[in-house]
Amino acid sequence: MVDNQNWNHTCAVAEAPLSGGGVPALQPETPRRRFLKLITNLMVALVAAVLAVPLIGGMIGSSFRLKKLRWAEIGDISSLSLEEPTNMKFAYKTEDAYIRETVIHDVWVIKHSPSEVTVFSPICPHLGCHYAWHPETQEFACPCHGSIYSITGKVLGGPAPRPLDTLPFKLEKEVLFVEWETFKVGTPQKTRT
Amino acid sequence: MFSKMLRWINERWPLSTAIRWSLEEEMPGGTSYAYIFGSCVLILFLFQVITGVWQLLYFVPTTDRGYDSLNYLRTEIPFGWLIHGLHYWGASAMIVLVGLHISQVYIWGAYKNPRQLTWLIGVGNLLLTLALGFTGPVLPWDERGYWEAEVAVSSAGTIPLIGTLARNLLSGCTALGQMTVSRFFFLHVAILPGILIAFVILHLVAFRKFGISGPWDEAKRKLTGLFWPDQIFKDGIVVTLIFVALVGLSAYWPPPYSGPLDVLETFYVPKPEWYFLFFYQTLKAFHGVFEPIGTIGIPLIVTLLFLFLPFYDQSPERNPARRPVAMICFFIFIAWVITMAIIGYDSHPGIASEGTSKVSTASLQASKVSSGDPAAQASATVKQGEQLFNSLGCIGCHTIKGRGGVVGPALTPQLLKGKTRQWLITQIRNPRSHNPSTIMPAFSSATDRQINDVVDFLLSVVQGKPVIRGPVVKAPPTATVPVPPAIPSTAEVTGPHGPPEAASFTIGNVELGATIFHQDCEPCHGPQGKDKVPNPGSTDGTVPPLNPIDPTLFNKTAQIFVDHIDPYIQHGSIPDGPNPALHMLSFGDSQSLTQQMIANVEAYVLRLNGVERAQPVHPVLQPPLFFWLVVIVYALVLGGFLIWKGKR
Numbered sequence: 001m002v003d004n005q006n007w008n009h010t011c012a013v014a015e016a017p018l019s020g021g022g023v024p025a026l027q028p029e030t031p032r033r034r035f036l037k038l039i040t041n042l043m044v045a046l047v048a049a050v051l052a053v054p055l056i057g058g059m060i061g062s063s064f065r066l067k068k069l070r071w072a073e074i075g076d077i078s079s080l081s082l083e084e085p086t087n088m089k090f091a092y093k094t095e096d097a098y099i100r101e102t103v104i105h106d107v108w109v110i111k112h113s114p115s116e117v118t119v120f121s122p123i124c125p126h127l128g129c130h131y132a133w134h135p136e137t138q139e140f141a142c143p144c145h146g147s148i149y150s151i152t153g154k155v156l157g158g159p160a161p162r163p164l165d166t167l168p169f170k171l172e173k174e175v176l177f178v179e180w181e182t183f184k185v186g187t188p189q190k191t192r193t
Numbered sequence: 194m195f196s197k198m199l200r201w202i203n204e205r206w207p208l209s210t211a212i213r214w215s216l217e218e219e220m221p222g223g224t225s226y227a228y229i230f231g232s233c234v235l236i237l238f239l240f241q242v243i244t245g246v247w248q249l250l251y252f253v254p255t256t257d258r259g260y261d262s263l264n265y266l267r268t269e270i271p272f273g274w275l276i277h278g279l280h281y282w283g284a285s286a287m288i289v290l291v292g293l294h295i296s297q298v299y300i301w302g303a304y305k306n307p308r309q310l311t312w313l314i315g316v317g318n319l320l321l322t323l324a325l326g327f328t329g330p331v332l333p334w335d336e337r338g339y340w341e342a343e344v345a346v347s348s349a350g351t352i353p354l355i356g357t358l359a360r361n362l363l364s365g366c367t368a369l370g371q372m373t374v375s376r377f378f379f380l381h382v383a384i385l386p387g388i389l390i391a392f393v394i395l396h397l398v399a400f401r402k403f404g405i406s407g408p409w410d411e412a413k414r415k416l417t418g419l420f421w422p423d424q425i426f427k428d429g430i431v432v433t434l435i436f437v438a439l440v441g442l443s444a445y446w447p448p449p450y451s452g453p454l455d456v457l458e459t460f461y462v463p464k465p466e467w468y469f470l471f472f473y474q475t476l477k478a479f480h481g482v483f484e485p486i487g488t489i490g491i492p493l494i495v496t497l498l499f500l501f502l503p504f505y506d507q508s509p510e511r512n513p514a515r516r517p518v519a520m521i522c523f524f525i526f527i528a529w530v531i532t533m534a535i536i537g538y539d540s541h542p543g544i545a546s547e548g549t550s551k552v553s554t555a556s557l558q559a560s561k562v563s564s565g566d567p568a569a570q571a572s573a574t575v576k577q578g579e580q581l582f583n584s585l586g587c588i589g590c591h592t593i594k595g596r597g598g599v600v601g602p603a604l605t606p607q608l609l610k611g612k613t614r615q616w617l618i619t620q621i622r623n624p625r626s627h628n629p630s631t632i633m634p635a636f637s638s639a640t641d642r643q644i645n646d647v648v649d650f651l652l653s654v655v656q657g658k659p660v661i662r663g664p665v666v667k668a669p670p671t672a673t674v675p676v677p678p679a680i681p682s683t684a685e686v687t688g689p690h691g692p693p694e695a696a697s698f699t700i701g702n703v704e705l706g707a708t709i710f711h712q713d714c715e716p717c718h719g720p721q722g723k724d725k726v727p728n729p730g731s732t733d734g735t736v737p738p739l740n741p742i743d744p745t746l747f748n749k750t751a752q753i754f755v756d757h758i759d760p761y762i763q764h765g766s767i768p769d770g771p772n773p774a775l776h777m778l779s780f781g782d783s784q785s786l787t788q789q790m791i792a793n794v795e796a797y798v799l800r801l802n803g804v805e806r807a808q809p810v811h812p813v814l815q816p817p818l819f820f821w822l823v824v825i826v827y828a829l830v831l832g833g834f835l836i837w838k839g840k841r
Binding site: 027033035036037038039040042043044046047050051053054055057058059061062073091093097098099100102 | 219240243247250251258261262264265269270271272273275276279417419421422423425426429430432433436440691692693694698811813823826827830831834835838
């Protein structure tokens with residue numbers, strides 16, 4: 001059978017010296033065949049290149065993306081009394097790739113005028129507890145380790161290493177927006193985590 | 194240096210021999226475009242492996258995140274649209290080419306002695322490819338994937354004797370769920386491709402042993418060609434064209450977004466991938482006790498006929514002209530596959546008349562849920578009325594028989610008791626004539642017959658049995674809506690109350706959204722959101738049109754746009770004005786629409802405003818632009834090469 005001879009021939013090739021040259025080719029290498037080899041390799045290279053661009057691009061492009069900070073809408077401050085810390089809760093959307101969750105956070109807001117406020121993170125810079133406002137003493141006090149802060153956030157007593165952390169905010173027609181950030185606790189410097 | 198390295202390797206591993214073994218072959222009868230299919234399938238399988246593995250970087254096989262993670266890959270990852278598109282269209286292309294390959298082998302009689310084993314392995318490859326094409330679409334666990342799994346698992350359940358065992362093994366549980374996704378994932382990315390790779394190697398070894406069968410005409414066999422480069426050059430041209438075509442398909446016809454899974458959603462018409470349509474349509478012919486014949490019997494018989502072909506057809510004759518029986522069988526089979534696929538593609542199950550019987554299945558299910566309610570055997574008009582109650586959107590606000598929204602009062606027998614037909618007709622036609630401050634929209638566009646049907650349905654709920662009704666009662670002409678007296682509004686804050694909810698994060702199905710919009714939103718916002726429905730007592734005087742939408746809500750970035758409109762749909766809103774008659778209802782909070790349905794409606798509202806919910810956020814290049822860039826690069830490089838060669 002023709003086909004079996006073909007197989008035997010391939011076996012014979014396998015036993016030939018391995019160094020590349022000196023093996024009798026099945027048929028002569030004509031200029032046409034050289035051309036076909038070149039252009040076929042070129043086509044393969046093109047497909048590989050076009051496939052490589054998205055494969056590598058997709059991996060790189062998504063690895064250097066900065067985590068987005070979003071303005072979280074805290075609410076309307078028109079009804080707040082001036083110079084009186086108010087705890088405002090808000091729903092904050094966290095986003096980690098395709099996992100999006102809404103968590104409830106809160107901030108302390110002190111309204112100075114319709115266009116001027118101070119926003120404190122509710123997290124005590126000492127060890128991360130949540131502090132509270134005590135209107136009778138006009139102080140913020142942390143229940144965990146007794147750190148005390150003034151209405152401006154200044155440390156009045158206790159182990160706190162730095163004043164209360166303020167958060168970036170913007171006001172649009174008395175609607176307050178805050179960029180929710182957290183900071184390292186227990187250090188004198190305010191650094192983002 | 195290179196030859197030294199090659200020699201070093203060759204002394205330890207027969208690299209040159211392996212390459213030569215795979216490339217060097219003398220082809221009796223010379224090369225032909227008829228032989229390209231096998232190579233094309235092999236290369237396409239390679240594409241599928243590469244694009245499939247890459248998608249594992251982003252996709253997670255879970256019921257709650259699967260669809261979102263796939264959409265993240267498709268919209269947020271640069272070129273994600275392309276990789277997924279190539280995988281999706283590559284699967285179809287692979288099945289087409291497997292079909293062409295097996296047809297060529299059949300027509301050429303290449304399965305005959307001594308290539309029986311090559312054929313057997315090849316049929317194994319065909320089955321594995323189909324199994325991959327079946328398990329893949331299940332993985333995102335969206336509307337399409339879920340229903341495909343449902344059909345697969347139910348079909349397995351119809352196997353005589355071992356049905357329950359097969360069903361539970363496939364679904365990993367007694368019901369569909371996370372374990373089902375995990376099993377399909379396990380099959381699709383590990384087991385099936387692993388076996389297929391092994392089978393492909395076996396197939397190639399068997400193919401190399403005997404080479405191609407070549408032309409059946411002895412005279413034509415004298416001329417010989419080489420596999421490399423003569424045949425591979427032809428293969429290369431076709432593979433290149435297929436690849437460019439796949440990029441084009443991915444750019445212009447991206448895979449559909451079938452919408453997040455919602456088993457309450459009854460408008461979705463589950464249909465298999467095109468390559469299973471013929472089987473899907475054939476199955477419809479088998480009912481009841483005959484069902485296993487369709488689900489198991491026919492596939493088994495066809496598979497066995499394929500497998501044992503070289504054993505019951507042992508004649509050495511290869512010329513198709515002298516194998517009339519074989520050729521007739523072939524054309525009957527092809528005709529069956531194509532005809533059934535076309536009928537299946539064209540069929541609209543459940544949409545028999547006025548597009549409502551799909552709803553009727555839903556309401557029947559609903560009545561089954563409410564424990565064999567007598568209304569299930571209701572007269573035709575009651576049934577019609579029940580369908581209209583759904584399709585006109587009444588159910589969006591009113592709970593009836595334990596199902597529906599809570600915006601309006603629940604239509605319990607106690608509430609409806611004592612209400613006359615005429616009273617109910619007036620209430621539907623012109624609700625404000627009974628209660629000037631009601632937010633119920635006037636269903637002035639419904640026909641008398643429709644309203645009477647709905648009333649029949651309502652009355653049947655009171656009586657617990659179908660009503661016998663006289664002639665259709667004429668509804669009083671719709672009065673011009675009187676401006677209601679200024680009653681102090683209880684809610685003082687206007688606008689939506691609350692943040693966007695889960696629906697805003699998910700990419701909905703536009704077509705399903707259109708259906709839900711038609712049912713629940715059109716009474717107030719008009720067809721395609723274009724009407725300005727009067728809303729007396731509001732500052733605008735009309736319900737805000739959605740098409741085009743208020744420019745402060747519009748945004749050309751889909752996610753921001755959705756975040757703007759989602760709170761309205763979730764929490765409702767009260768328009769500005771002294772005493773607006775109509776309020777936006779809280780479809781989310783009242784659970785009259787599921788989050789998945791809201792996602793679908795949002796995708797539709799965005800499209801009405803010319804924004805695609807599923808737009809690629811970081812495409813680097815817009816898909817069509819990328820496609821044309823590829824075409825131009827190919828033309829320039831290959832054209833340039835040919836010109837350069839021509840000059841030399």
